[in-house]
Amino acid sequence: KAGVTQTPRYLIKTRGQQVTLSCSPISGHRSVSWYQQTPGQGLQFLFEYFSETQRNKGNFPGRFSGRQFSNSRSEMNVSTLELGDSALYLCASSSALGNEKLFFGSGTQLSVL
């Protein structure tokens, strides 16, 4: 069974640009969550999608948005990039809402210059 796949693996952008990250969950998994990982801050929850609906949202500005498609694939978008958005963005999938076991992808390393 293929794991969680995130693309691209690395991204370099400049301030003010926007970026879209992609996540394909494990086959059969319908819940997709996004986390931001920065040194010293650990992993911070961005949002979670299930059945194409956002179910939970973390404390991030509206520049961070996401969506989920009917095949459970998810995308995350960050608009008007800031230097502080540089981070590893991790996607995790689980089989259902309330199913605690999260399986993480390898992440997208975003660098904002």
Place this chain on the structure above:
Amino acid sequence: GENVEQHPSTLSVQEGDSAVIKCTYSDSASNYFPWYKQELGKRPQLIIDIRSNVGEKKDQRIAVTLNKTAKHFSLHITETQPEDSAVYFCAAAILTGGGNKLTFGTGTQLKVEL
């Protein structure tokens, strides 16, 4: 919201010794406490988890203990090996049908020295 504190931030042990990492949480409604291991450049992987109706859980060399009254939980690794070197994250969540939001600690860099 939930807040999880994790200590120590770095831990160095000799091979064969035990390692203990401690976390505290703030929301007494939290009922699920997983631990993730992240090796350098790799994805976080679930190594053990515990629900609030259990006080201790063990899986070979790793164990987790939970004290609901004090709102803290700990990871114990015995007979440490070099391959245990990694960053370990604790997390807490309220499991409901409403979602899988985990609140993570800031991580512990464990180094097992030969």
